[in-house]
Amino acid sequence: MIEQGRDQRGDRALRADAVIVGSGAAGGMAALELSRRGLQVVLLEEGPLLRTRDMTQREDEMMPRLYHQAGGQMTRDRAIRVLSGRSLGGSTVHNMNLCKRLPAALLEMWAREQPVTGLSVLDLDPVFASVEADLGVIEIPAEHRNANNRVLERGVSSLGWRGGPLWHNRLGCQRTGFCDLGCPYDGKQNSAKVLIPEAHRRGAHVITDARADLIKHDGREARGVEAAVLGEDGTPHGRLYVEAGAVVLAASAIGSAVLVGRSRLPDPHWRAGRGLSLHPGVAVAGLFDERIDGYQGIPQSYECTELLDHTPGSDRRIWITTAFAHPIGAAAMLPGFGEEHRRWMKQYAHLAVLTAMLHDDPVGQVGVRKDGLPRVSYRLDRRACEHLGRGIRACAELLLAAGARRVLVPHVPPLELASPSDLGRLSSDLVRPHALPITSVHPLGTLPLGDDPRRAVVRSDGEHHQIRRLFVLDGSLFPTGLGVPPQLGIYAMARHLSPFVADRAAH
Amino acid sequence: MHVVIGISRRKFAAWAAATLLAGGGGLVALRHGGTAVPADLGRRLRALQPWQYAVAEAVGGRITHPESADVGWFVDGYLSSLPPTDRRDLIRLLTYIEHVAPLLEGRLRRFSQLSAEVQDRVLRGLESSSSDLLRAGFEALKALAFMALYRREEAWPSLGYAGPVVRWEEK
Numbered sequence: 025m026i027e028q029g030r031d032q033r034g035d036r037a038l039r040a041d042a043v044i045v046g047s048g049a050a051g052g053m054a055a056l057e058l059s060r061r062g063l064q065v066v067l068l069e070e071g072p073l074l075r076t077r078d079m080t081q082r083e084d085e086m087m088p089r090l091y092h093q094a095g096g097q098m099t100r101d102r103a104i105r106v107l108s109g110r111s112l113g114g115s116t117v118h119n120m121n122l123c124k125r126l127p128a129a130l131l132e133m134w135a136r137e138q139p140v141t142g143l144s145v146l147d148l149d150p151v152f153a154s155v156e157a158d159l160g161v162i163e164i165p166a167e168h169r170n171a172n173n174r175v176l177e178r179g180v181s182s183l184g185w186r187g188g189p190l191w192h193n194r195l196g197c198q199r200t201g202f203c204d205l206g207c208p209y210d211g212k213q214n215s216a217k218v219l220i221p222e223a224h225r226r227g228a229h230v231i232t233d234a235r236a237d238l239i240k241h242d243g244r245e246a247r248g249v250e251a252a253v254l255g256e257d258g259t260p261h262g263r264l265y266v267e268a269g270a271v272v273l274a275a276s277a278i279g280s281a282v283l284v285g286r287s288r289l290p291d292p293h294w295r296a297g298r299g300l301s302l303h304p305g306v307a308v309a310g311l312f313d314e315r316i317d318g319y320q321g322i323p324q325s326y327e328c329t330e331l332l333d334h335t336p337g338s339d340r341r342i343w344i345t346t347a348f349a350h351p352i353g354a355a356a357m358l359p360g361f362g363e364e365h366r367r368w369m370k371q372y373a374h375l376a377v378l379t380a381m382l383h384d385d386p387v388g389q390v391g392v393r394k395d396g397l398p399r400v401s402y403r404l405d406r407r408a409c410e411h412l413g414r415g416i417r418a419c420a421e422l423l424l425a426a427g428a429r430r431v432l433v434p435h436v437p438p439l440e441l442a443s444p445s446d447l448g449r450l451s452s453d454l455v456r457p458h459a460l461p462i463t464s465v466h467p468l469g470t471l472p473l474g475d476d477p478r479r480a481v482v483r484s485d486g487e488h489h490q491i492r493r494l495f496v497l498d499g500s501l502f503p504t505g506l507g508v509p510p511q512l513g514i515y516a517m518a519r520h521l522s523p524f525v526a527d528r529a530a531h
Numbered sequence: 532m533h534v535v536i537g538i539s540r541r542k543f544a545a546w547a548a549a550t551l552l553a554g555g556g557g558l559v560a561l562r563h564g565g566t567a568v569p570a571d572l573g574r575r576l577r578a579l580q581p582w583q584y585a586v587a588e589a590v591g592g593r594i595t596h597p598e599s600a601d602v603g604w605f606v607d608g609y610l611s612s613l614p615p616t617d618r619r620d621l622i623r624l625l626t627y628i629e630h631v632a633p634l635l636e637g638r639l640r641r642f643s644q645l646s647a648e649v650q651d652r653v654l655r656g657l658e659s660s661s662s663d664l665l666r667a668g669f670e671a672l673k674a675l676a677f678m679a680l681y682r683r684e685e686a687w688p689s690l691g692y693a694g695p696v697v698r699w700e701e702k
Contacts, residue, residue, distance in 0.1 A: 081695030084682035094612075096674075102667035200696045208697040319692065351692050355677035356670075361594040361658075362651060373691030395614055436659050436666070458666040 026112070026224060028073055029233030029253040035263040036253075040066040040229065041529045043249045043268040045236040045283060046275035048114020049514040050498035052215025052223070053155075054272050057522035059226035063529055066266050067220070067228055068251055070235040070279075071110035074117065079206035083352040086205040090118045092278075099388075099402045103457035104304055106400055106464045108276050111206075112232050113216025115276070115511075118204050119465070120324045121192035121212055122509035123161045125152050126516070129334035130506065138474035138503045141484045143520075151516045159193035159213040159515070168199060170321025172346045175310065175376040177326045179422030185330035190345070192322070193511075201320040205350070234264055237396075239271055239287040239494065246271040246494035270493045270529035273471070274518065277500040281390035281470035282398045284481075290490040293478045296471060300388030301505030302402055302464035305381040306412050306455065307347050307357055309368075309432045310423030316376045318348030331418055332383065332507060342415040343507055344422070347379035357461050359438035368432065378422060380415025383507025384408055386469045400467070409455040412462075417450045435460045466510050471500035479503075486521035487528065495525045578610035579603070582643075583622060586629045587672075589643040593650050594676035598686065605679035624668040632657060 041063040044051050055067045074089060088094035090111055097106045109115035126148065134140040155161075166189070169177065180187035197211035210217055224230050233254040240247040248267040252260035273280040281297045289296065324345045331342035349357060351372065358368045368375075388402030404412075420431045424444050433439040436459055439449060473496070474480030477489040482501065488494040497518040499510050506513060572581045579587065584603040591602020610618045629642045632653050638645060642653060657669040680686055687694050 079697070081697055082682070084678060098667075101663060102671075103663070198696075202695070315691070317691070351681035351687065351690055352674075352678050355681055356674040361654065361673055361676075362596040365594075366597065369690055393616075395616055397614070458663045458670075461670070 026073055026220075026230045026232065029231055029262075029264070030072075030256050032253045032262050032264070035265075037265040037267070038066055038229070040064045040266060040268045042066075042270040042272055042525060043068065043266040044272040044274055045249060046114060046273070046279060046498060047112050047215060047220060047230070048109060048274065048276065048498070049116050049215055049511055050518040051114065051272070051274035052116070052219035053515050053518035054274055054497050054522050054525065055223035055228045055230070056219045056226075057519055058526055058529070059223040059228045061523075061526040063526055065223065065228040066268065067223070067230045068234040068236055068249065068264075068266070069112045069114070069230070069232045070254070070275075071112065071114075071232065073232040074111045074206060076208050076210050079202075079208035081200070081202040081205050081208065083205065083350045090206055093397070097398070097400070099302075099400045101403065101457060103404065104302060104402060104462045104464050106278070106302065106467055108278055108465075108467060112220065112230070113214055115465075116212065116214035117206050117216055119214075119511060120203050120509075121194050121214075121511075122324055123156065123159070123191045123193055123512040124508040126506065126513040127334040127508060129336065130504065133336055134474075134503050138472070138479060139476065140474050140503065143484065148516060148520065151520045152512065155512065155515045155519055159218060160195045161191050161193050161213075161512070163189050163191050164322055164325035165189075168322055169325050170199075170201065170318070170323070171314075171316045172318035172348050172376045173322075173324070173326040175312070175316065175426045175428075176328060176344070176346050176378060176422060179426035180326075180328050180330070182425040183330075183421065185328055185422075187326065187328040187330065190325050190327050192325070194322075197322065199321050201323060201348075202350075203323055231264070235260075236275070236283055237286065239283060239289065240265075240267075241287065241289065241491050241494070243290065245492045246488075268529070270495060270525050272525055273494070273496045273500070274498045276498055277467040277470045278390050278398045278400060280496060280498055280500045282392050284471060285390070285392045286396070289488070289494075291481075292490070295479070295481050297390045299386040299469045299472055299503070300390055300400070300402060301384045301386040301468050301502075302388060303381050303466035303468070303505055303507070304384060304404065304408070304412065304462050304464050305347070305379045306416055306460060306462055307377050307379045307434065308416055308419035308423065309358070309434070310376045310378070310426070310428030311371055311430045311432070312374050312376060312428055315373050317373055318346070318376055319350055323348060328418070328422065331380075331414065334383075334507060341383040341411050341507065342418065343381045343383065344378055344415065344419060345381075346377065348377050357434055358432070359434045359436060376423065376426070376428070378419040380412060380419050382408055382411050382415065384505050386504055390467075390470045404455070404457055404462075410452055412455040413450065413452055416454060417447060420447060420450065433460070466499070466506070468499045468505055468510055469502045471496045472503040473501045474503060485524040487524065493528055495521065495528075497521050497525070576607050578618060579607045579622070582629070583625050585643045586625045589650060590625075590628060590654065590672055591676040591679060593647065593654055594673050595680045596647075598680055600676065600680035600683065600686075602676045602679045606675055609675060621671070624672065627665075627668075628653070628657070
């Protein structure tokens with residue numbers, strides 16, 4: 025049975041070979057890999073244990089359960105909303121199940137410039153293959169593409185642009201379209217369903233409602249983790265001390281960086297917490313004569329890669345896919361208020377929505393607020409804004425090419441386009457902070473790996489440059505943004521690096 | 532969804548100082564009393580004072596117009612679940628909207644006592660303000676107002692939204 029911290033009374037101490045902080049793609053994979061190697065593992069998750077019965081498909085109920093700060097985590101300047109998960113399974117519980125391998129051009133660039141060793145395409149290909157097999161990754165067939173994704177496919181085809189189907193980790197999917205609110209049918213082949221149960225069967229001690237507050241260390245070696253045990257209302261009601269031979273950080277690029285910041289680890293080159301990339305995304309809506317019902321069916325089953333090229337120096341840094349929201353999310357995205365806003369909401373069933381996501385530079389930083397919450401500092405520079413502006417224009421072109429009667433850019437003031445001749449109204453300075461809703465679902469890169477301690481926090485095997493027995497296995501590792509959804513890359517990195525953790529924990 | 536704004540004390544003090552310099556300070560100090568709210572409201576509210584509730588109601592009413600969604604109660608419940616810092620930020624924003632924003636539109640009355648037309652003008656001023664923080668604050672209130680409205684099932688049919696497919700009580 026998985027233990028819920030809310031049931032714990034008083035303080036408590038445990039010992040293990042390895043303690044893992046976070047239960048998403050990285051934490052679940054590390055727990056499984058270390059358990060398979062016979063290690064005694066303690067897996068801590070700050071959020072609650074949610075069962076399929078808890079997934080009510082209601083935004084107002086699921087957002088506070090599934091997301092940090094109830095889905096309202098913002099960058100320090102309040103310009104970008106940053107979504108990250110906080111239940112058992114982390115962000116794999118609410119993500120869209122997208123599975124893309126790390127781009128070869130990025131791996132080559134990291135090897136050359138970071139530098140990173142042991143992460144070539146040849147090194148990682150078998151790891152990706154094994155992860156894909158374990159998670160049942162499949163291409164979403166055309167007959168399962170919902171109307172919103174068919175709009176994107178039609179636009180791509182009509183313009184002769186580059187695009188194609190996406191691959192997901194789903195099994196038993198009922199195609200109801202509520203993936204972002206957790207799956208009541210257990211159709212996600214994610215950390216909570218596939219990895220953690222097997223790790224648990226192999227002896228991993230899984231504890232939810234346990235928020236890691238400090239990495240215990242002596243300045244040279246990590247000794248364990250001190251955590252607050254949270255009640256049902258999220259307030260601490262006890263302490264948990266886990267002494268371990270290895271500490272694994274798998275709490276996301278934000279959570280792991282905050283834990284490192286709070287723990288006052290040696291950081292001689294001022295590297296920890298820096299280098300955050302967010303993959304900021306903007307949305308564009310198209311109004312169609314026919315019903316789209318974009319919230320129904322499998323989301324994000326098709327992509328447009330016309331503006332994406334990972335070759336170093338390339339100016340194509342935009343990935344386009346679909347992005348539909350339930351009413352509360354849609355209402356927050358659509359511009360204006362009152363009657364004007366109501367006019368668009370009445371067309372809700374006839375809207376198709378595309379998103380342009382930026383392959384951004386790692387310019388952000390994660391720190392710790394006085395109240396212990398993350399401080400996410402990130403400023404969109406002019407170049408990033410120009411790329412996002414191009415992305416908006418491309419989304420508008422795709423929607424019009426697919427037959428949209430009108431296109432809405434949720435800018436203040438709103439921009440409505442009725443034909444391709446209106447595209448010229450989308451000026452190059454269209455995007456700036458606070459001028460339109462910008463969302464991030466992929467915080468990455470705050471504790472990057474690499475052989476040079478002046479440029480990296482952890483070595484290429486995932487171990488901290490200054491603190492032995494401390495490993496980072498999550499999205500914090502990536503030296504740059506990816507420009508593609510990171511889920512599969514994080515699973516694979518955790519599997520690839522876990523043997524180094526096991527080796528260290530055993531000695 | 533957790534919605535917060537980030538108006539620092541220094542920034543708010545700057546706005547307040549500007550208002551005082553413009554001769555409106557006495558008004559800010561004197562304009563607290565007199566909001567028409569139910570007598571027992573103060574006892575039932577968990578995070579807001581009655582006049583703050585009235586501002587949240589007024590702002591929410593204009594945002595969700597022509598629908599009505601008890602935004603004041605929703606904001607009160609929502610704020611009671613926030614960390615103190617974030618709660619304070621949102622209350623500062625309500626204070627700003629009630630007392631300062633109307634002055635910038637050339638109105639001496641409080642926001643909650645303005646006509647609907649002028650209230651809309653004040654809100655549009657916030658929405659397109661040159662201040663990033665004010666725009667972010669408006670977006671936060673807008674998100675809260677629509678959360679209050681669209682969490683209600685009766686608001687869904689007019690959108691063509693069928694709502695949750697799973698009905699656990701029926702399983």
